[in-house]
Amino acid sequence: MADYEPFIRPWCEQVVASGGRVTYFRFADHPPLAAPGPGIDIHELDAEEGFEKFVSSIHRVVQEAGRGGFYLFDMLSGLAEKWRSDRMFGSFFVLTCPFLYDVGAIAYFGLGRGCHAAEAEEAITGTAQVVMDVFRHDGELYIHPLKVQGRLSPTMYMLHAWTGGEVKPVLDSATVSFIMTRGLGRGGARPAGLWERAFLAGEEALASGDRPRQDAAFRELTGLAVTRDPRMQALAGAHLSLGGVLEIGRRMIGTGLIGGKSVGMLVSRAVLEGKGDEWKGRLEPHDSFYVGSDVYYSFVVRNGLWWVRERQKNPATFLDGAETARERMLKGSFPEPVVRHFAGMLDYFGQSPVIVRSSSLLEDNYGNAFAGKYDSVFLANQGSRRKRLEDLLEGVRRVYASTMSEAALRYRAQRGLLERDEQMALLIQRVSGRMYGDVYLPQVSGVALSYNPWVWSEYIEPEAGVMRLVLGLGTRAVDRSDDDYTRVVALNAPERRPEHGLDRVRRYSQRRVDFIDLKADRFSSGWFDEVAERGPDLPLDLFASSQSVPGRLLTFEKLLTETGFVAEMRRMLEVLREAYAHPVETEFTANFTPDGRHLLNLVQCRPLQVRTAGTGVAFGAASVPAATVLEARGAVVGPDREERIERLVYVVPAEYGRMTEQRRYALARLLGRVMHPRDTGERPRTMILGPGRWGTTTPSLGIPVSFAEISTASCICEIVAMPEGLVPDVSLGTHFFNELIEMDILYFALFPDKEGNRLDEPLLLGAPNRLAELVPGAGEFAGAVRVVDPADFPGHPVLRLSASALAQKAVLRLESSGVNAE
Numbered sequence: 001m002a003d004y005e006p007f008i009r010p011w012c013e014q015v016v017a018s019g020g021r022v023t024y025f026r027f028a029d030h031p032p033l034a035a036p037g038p039g040i041d042i043h044e045l046d047a048e049e050g051f052e053k054f055v056s057s058i059h060r061v062v063q064e065a066g067r068g069g070f071y072l073f074d075m076l077s078g079l080a081e082k083w084r085s086d087r088m089f090g091s092f093f094v095l096t097c098p099f100l101y102d103v104g105a106i107a108y109f110g111l112g113r114g115c116h117a118a119e120a121e122e123a124i125t126g127t128a129q130v131v132m133d134v135f136r137h138d139g140e141l142y143i144h145p146l147k148v149q150g151r152l153s154p155t156m157y158m159l160h161a162w163t164g165g166e167v168k169p170v171l172d173s174a175t176v177s178f179i180m181t182r183g184l185g186r187g188g189a190r191p192a193g194l195w196e197r198a199f200l201a202g203e204e205a206l207a208s209g210d211r212p213r214q215d216a217a218f219r220e221l222t223g224l225a226v227t228r229d230p231r232m233q234a235l236a237g238a239h240l241s242l243g244g245v246l247e248i249g250r251r252m253i254g255t256g257l258i259g260g261k262s263v264g265m266l267v268s269r270a271v272l273e274g275k276g277d278e279w280k281g282r283l284e285p286h287d288s289f290y291v292g293s294d295v296y297y298s299f300v301v302r303n304g305l306w307w308v309r310e311r312q313k314n315p316a317t318f319l320d321g322a323e324t325a326r327e328r329m330l331k332g333s334f335p336e337p338v339v340r341h342f343a344g345m346l347d348y349f350g351q352s353p354v355i356v357r358s359s360s361l362l363e364d365n366y367g368n369a370f371a372g373k374y375d376s377v378f379l380a381n382q383g384s385r386r387k388r389l390e391d392l393l394e395g396v397r398r399v400y401a402s403t404m405s406e407a408a409l410r411y412r413a414q415r416g417l418l419e420r421d422e423q424m425a426l427l428i429q430r431v432s433g434r435m436y437g438d439v440y441l442p443q444v445s446g447v448a449l450s451y452n453p454w455v456w457s458e459y460i461e462p463e464a465g466v467m468r469l470v471l472g473l474g475t476r477a478v479d480r481s482d483d484d485y486t487r488v489v490a491l492n493a494p495e496r497r498p499e500h501g502l503d504r505v506r507r508y509s510q511r512r513v514d515f516i517d518l519k520a521d522r523f524s525s526g527w528f529d530e531v532a533e534r535g536p537d538l539p540l541d542l543f544a545s546s547q548s549v550p551g552r553l554l555t556f557e558k559l560l561t562e563t564g565f566v567a568e569m570r571r572m573l574e575v576l577r578e579a580y581a582h583p584v585e586t587e588f589t590a591n592f593t594p595d596g597r598h599l600l601n602l603v604q605c606r607p608l609q610v611r612t613a614g615t616g617v618a619f620g621a622a623s624v625p626a627a628t629v630l631e632a633r634g635a636v637v638g639p640d641r642e643e644r645i646e647r648l649v650y651v652v653p654a655e656y657g658r659m660t661e662q663r664r665y666a667l668a669r670l671l672g673r674v675m676h677p678r679d680t681g682e683r684p685r686t687m688i689l690g691p692g693r694w695g696t697t698t699p700s701l702g703i704p705v706s707f708a709e710i711s712t713a714s715c716i717c718e719i720v721a722m723p724e725g726l727v728p729d730v731s732l733g734t735h736f737f738n739e740l741i742e743m744d745i746l747y748f749a750l751f752p753d754k755e756g757n758r759l760d761e762p763l764l765l766g767a768p769n770r771l772a773e774l775v776p777g778a779g780e781f782a783g784a785v786r787v788v789d790p791a792d793f794p795g796h797p798v799l800r801l802s803a804s805a806l807a808q809k810a811v812l813r814l815e816s817s818g819v820n821a822e
Helices: 005-017 051-065 077-083 086-102 118-127 173-184 194-208 211-226 230-239 242-250 260-273 293-302 306-311 322-329 336-349 385-404 406-414 502-507 528-534 557-562 565-580 653-657 661-675 735-742 761-766
Strands: 022-026 040-044 070-075 106-110 130-137 140-148 160-163 166-169 289-291 354-360 376-379 424-430 434-436 439-441 444-449 466-471 487-490 512-517 522-527 584-592 598-607 626-633 641-645 647-651 686-691 715-719 746-750 785-788 798-804 809-815
Touching (some): 005 070, 040 051, 086 106, 194 211, 211 242, 230 260, 242 260, 260 565, 293 385, 293 424, 322 385, 336 385, 385 406, 385 424, 444 565, 466 512, 512 528, 522 528, 557 565, 626 761, 661 686, 746 798
Parallel strands (some): 022 040, 022 070, 070 106
Antiparallel strands (some): 140 160, 354 376, 434 439, 444 584, 466 487, 584 598, 626 809, 641 798
């Protein structure tokens, strides 16, 4: 500080004396560099609010000031302390210095000598126009210019002494070498940065045995690398150890936080391991690597994408340029030090398949799941070292690019998160499983929830939890597979299937398997019989039926009834739910040995955003005159409710069935406009009804809308009216299901040909259609899409929905308006 001030005071005085104004950005904890007064404007900033908001605030001030201007910044080292990252304040400078240069401004920045990682200093030196190394020796102030853009003289880069009012070069070698060999000048080994110093202090604290010192180091490192979310900090503090956090640092690429998915995986495993012998030897060890969140910001800045991020904070423009930015990300470059770290990690993994998983800062925390919004990329990791590295970099780019997807951005907009820092960390894991011939897969994968929101039998206890099981990679458990089914298991009654009878079991059993194809060097899907033939060592007796019927079915009966797997999963969910003080959702794999033992791999855990309490819905006769518009029995998911429905959007099955595939896609886009009207602020409680699966990727199976297009619905009804009698897929544990429960959207299915199911279609077809009013020019779809408001009926009746998951029943009635409708 004392060496920065001699440059600042005369400069400020000169600016003011010449009629200019100095804008002083104040954000560090050191004493102020300038006092408010004539010609000095001070802007107080809070760097603790995060990188994005801090940068945006400064750029906004500069933009409002226009061209020219004089700017003074506090010592940049204060940003490294507040952001706990050298890389981040380097990125700040790379964004801000050229911005000031482009508007013709002059600015002073100060940086603490020998305090920061070489990478951050190199980013600053490579960007600035003038860089001077300043230090004192025997009371004298010395200046060593390191970079002076556009100017040169015979003594420009020599050591200079500032004595009295003059600055003169030091001309004799003896004096220069005497001063520089005292360790004041640059050269030789570079100092450790903030990150390295903090982890070194943690290692020393661990070795010291001093408990208060260890506790202080744990708190420091947890905030530095693990989480700054208060609830997750409390969980980490209760279950992680200083040694565990230090191990995170040893396996990090770059710096910054490791993100929500990594924290959930580490904390949940620590919770189980903290139970002593109960889980000893039952969890598959993990050897994951973490790519810090700072690497993502550096990638964005390096590849010229920051200004797109800026526009995404505005709800009116958050999608502008996103697709172009996504394409540029897919071609982006990485700093050489990061590439070297990636190569070293691949050397560690050898040729084991790996998965690059998103782990953003807001992901998998209490309140925001981001389920399915960001990509995860499986890599077969085969071929030469160079090829495997290129494949890995491509996988990282794909995950980074998914932050620019419409689904992710709409989710952020809906959750009010556009202005929040959403940095993308990565979790890179060895894929759990083993080789079976040229096929690589885990034997069992799935999703397990500590609370079961689909109670299809009176014998099922919601609090016991539920699993969604598949053979092979867990993608079929978390993604809604339109061409297949999975095994849904209520943990207190594993033998009770939603389907009854062998024919239905056969029809709704898993038929396709996801795996890593080592021969083809890619993620792949194949028919169960074909995969079994390629991997003859697969222990199928545990998973496939032994019934004397043509072909083997993946029923998992022996696994569920003759092993302790179900009891173990139920106990695991109980332990995690207690630790989180909240329902949880987990992803897992399991692999069995020939003697029947198995290792469980817990790869993800997050709070489950679900309401667990019912409201005690009664389905008695209506207390006022009413007409039943709809009654459905079976496949009701969501908390019990009674509510008023203010709008129905009905896709007519017969009309939809006659459409070409192209027209079906056009209808899906139209529905998005119906559910998100631009010209009105109204958001009526809306029920959408249509044939087949909502959100399918296959128009022959249902309506190919994205979840973002129908996310404003209060209730979704799937009418079983597609070819081949397609059964509604409740999809417990999938990303689609998570979005339903997170947005508190009720789901149910209507079976027109089953007893207890009915729909008054003539009533809906005869009602006034508001489609053209909401979407002008959409008249060509008026026969297929009916938008009905009950207020348009004579007498202005109200629509009341009553639904119960426990009763597996939903009823929609049109009641006279003489009742309390709320």
